[in-house]
Amino acid sequence: MKESETKRKTKDPVRETILQTLIHHAPLAVLLVILIAASVLLELLPPLVLGQAVDRLTDGLRITASLAAVYFAFSALGGLVNAFREAAITAVGGKLTHALRSREEQKLARLPASTYIASSSGSLTARFTSDADAFESMFSSGIVSLIADLGAVAGMLAVIFRKSPGLGFLLLAVLPLLFAFTRRVQKRMLSAHRDNRKAVAVVQGYLPETIANIRSLHVYHAENFARKRYDDAIGDSFRATERTNLYDALYSPVILTTSAVVVAVMMSLAGLQGPFLALFGISVGTAVTVIAYVGKIFTPLESIGMEIQTIQGAIAGVGRIREFLNLEEMEEPPADDMAKDADGSAEDLCGADSSRNSGGNTGTAPAETGAIVLKNVTFSYDGEHPVLNHFSLDIRKGEKVTLMGRTGAGKSTIFRLILGLYEPDSGSVLVNGKNPRSLPKTQRRSTLACVEQEFHSVEGTVMDQITLGNPEISGEQCREALRLVGLDRLSDHLEERYSADLLSHGQNQLLSIARAVVCNPEILLLDEMSAGLDSQTEQLLLTALERASAGRTVLSISHRTSAITGDRIVEIA
């Protein structure tokens, strides 16, 4: 996937991913093509052998055991190859979807923070789940099967034309009609299905509503009102289902009856003999062969219709993935800073012995520059209403500063700028003399950490809540962080799965502090922790914050953490 990063500005990232994956797994892709061709071919063979057997019988000869074995072999092989083909389709489809999801995940790291704030996480998640699934089904049950089925139809038509040109013409006349019929039925079904899904969603929505409003329903004896609404909604779903039922029941009988008509017409015309017999080219064996084909040729026809539908249905989802991959990305931090982000320092990223004071690659600020410097910063979220206007702030190493100001004054915005989630419109934000975004990833947590306003739990164990999945952070470091914040009792439960009801609200806040300090950061940002804590818990929290702040540069937003605002209060207008 490395190559993709260098030229990701090309128009269609989805197509690009497909091509790269197919090239990367070329042998598998070739195997898939071979298997598709082989399955088409093997589908054709058994009726041909059967025809030969019947011709032998009409000529008064016996069917040899070897001819019987050949018939079996072709049929059996056909079944096997079909199975392999399906497995190969799953494999290739899986690889493609994997590649696409990988690429989507890489995109996440390049999206600006504003995108996350503007779009719901549910809609972003859908790009990875339902849309990626749509892509997979478009490939496996759409495009590939479509090719296989078209191949099957073409193959059978070719044999039929050779054996019985008359039947070939007959089928050429009938197939388009039947296909049109198929599509018509499928479209009707689809629209009925959609109506049904809509109605079902409404019905589902009534349940939580009824539960939430049950008191009113009982107090006012209005159960019948609720029941009637529910019944009406069910009725909509019922009628939509009746529609699908009609089409569903009708389709297959029509096809099979048509196939009987085709066979009958062919036999009747062949029976007229003379030029017709020649046209239908019929021996008894051929008749048996082509009757078998007529039975078979309608199956792929139905599949082709379904495949077209699958592709149509998936196009929207794939389009959304394409849009997502083409979303605007963050600008790269300045190049010279990037150069310093060498992998060489990886060993020392967060080890217990990487003291803040060891200097060197931990990026300690030179004495003359502040730990955090905002110079003449102007910033607005929408490009119109500046939240910060020529704002400057200089925090020296080891200093403890509290930001004060009413809601909306820009306190949180300052944090976001320092954390590098946003870039200032003008002016500069420097952490230890560097753009915060170009802090090497490996040193990030030992340089700068933030205790967030709310504790956001992550998937995984209790330990994962602290490490956030960083494999370099040891259990010992976690235990130490827990001791620091006074959550020692969790030390023995590090490997247990975390669940939201494991800890109280206040304890989760403490865990949030442990998460911030586990890598012993030089600079600590303390966001205003949300209210709703009893005074006892609040006291615990304050103690923990105080201990966490010791020996660090601290910038905080809060009234309640006033206990640790040792040095300076900055008022924001």
Place this chain on the structure above:
Amino acid sequence: MDRGILTYFKNEKKLLAVVTVTGLFYNIGMIAGPYFEGQLAQYLFDLLKGQRTSAELIRLSVLYVLIIACVQGARFLKRLYVRKFANHVTRAMKVKIYDSLLAQDTVSVRRQDAGTIMTKAIQDAESCAEGMRKFTTEVFDTGVVMIAYLGMLLYYDWRLTLVSMIFPPMAYAAAERIKARVTAAAAKSRESLSRLNAATADRISNALTYRTFGEETNRGELYERHLSDYERKNIVSGIYDNSTQPVYLVISLVSTIPILYFGGRNVSGTGWSTWTIASFTTFLSCFLKLATKSSHAAKLFNAVQKAEVSWKRIRPYLEEDKPCAQRVSAAGPDTLDVEGLGASVTENGKTRTLFSGISFTLLPGQILGITGPVGCGKSLFGQAFLNEIPMNGTDADRDRALQGVSLTGSILYGGRNIHDWKGRQIFAYEGHDPELFQDTVRNNITLGRQDEKRLREVMEEVQLAGELSPDAQVGEKGSGISGGQAARIGLARALFSNAPVVILDDPFASVDAQTERHIFEALRQKEAGRSFLIPGHRLALFPQMDGVLILNGEESAAGSHEEVLRQSAAYRELIALQEL
């Protein structure tokens, strides 16, 4: 299957009768296809030898088409009616499940995770009906048709039939053996997918946390491992999933070797039976169809099994007929007597008294304001009239109630205990949550009872008339209107009900002071025959009320505004706080 589920079959007798007749006709008719196709080949053979005329062949062809058309017509009807049957059953079950929800009392509905349970029940109803449909379908399409095919084969050559029947059961056994692995592989793949989905949701919802802590790269690597795991398990599952069919096919197709070989001998007159070409092709194609069909036999058992599992889960909801409660008429104006009302909350074994020994009498037309410090039980006081929590209940009642609440005392209306007023509505209640339905303003106020004139009146009284049209949609949980409008719709609903006693829990919390005064005036003038209980924390209107009740643990007090002001320090404090 137990008797309950049979009633659903019984209820749809007519549909099932059509299914049975057409199903039998179609499935027995299924053997017509192979038979006629064999005959067609035979006629052609005879024709080429000059033993038949082309007219005979054409007649046979026409007959063939007619028969097939009839058989397929029967099939169409069978398919249609079997689906209608399932659709009817689904509807009946869903409505019944919903009825059972409506029949539960407020406390039970609120205390359990009712939403999830009911949603699951509805899904179960769907899969149960689907299982019943499949069962009904497969009884004919697998059961009947297999017997028909087998009969046909035996008729042509019983010895060859026995020989060729050796292999399909073997195939079935082999497929069964693989099935366990198929299921296991599919389960693993599903589990991996749910882990992947959880990781996806986590990666995205915590994206900014990961960025803040510089952990995006690590999370990316972790995500990649989830992707690889899912890809691998999905492929394995795919391979297993596709493996049963060919194994089955290959084993059962072994039979085609003896069929071709011995069948050929039959045609040449040296075998067990004497066959024509027609017999030969009919026999072969019957066998091939039987082999395919029998691979579906497993479906029949699976369908039954699935339906039974779902059925067991939903049976409690369907068991008894719970007739939907009928709308009741409002009781006439009368005296409300409350004697020794008390409430306590039990948490972690500790019992705390919220209020106790409250007694008062409320005459028609009187308005009583109820207040107290935060957490005094104002809302609970209002709910005490709703019969949700039994008065003077047992410990079991207390444990069952939300937050371990228990109530003591008695409430009489017109001298009769309110429990004994079955069939007449005494109380209307509006709580903090106006409990809106995603429907029109009209339906939210009237709850389905038609009375346009009264609707206009109550909308005037709550100051909604100029603001909202009765036909406006309120949106999901009132998302289309403001909080103040939602509260006033709730208020209008309470007034519309004509119940003689109206309990309004903090009704003016989200309306401005002027609207509050207007509404209060309207209650005084237009609803003069009704009594009101108004628990609230905004005290501006309390001096104008007929009585005031302060809930303050053991020191609760009732009386006129002035009396309570004299008696209760807590009330004086509350009034002082609001600078009244």
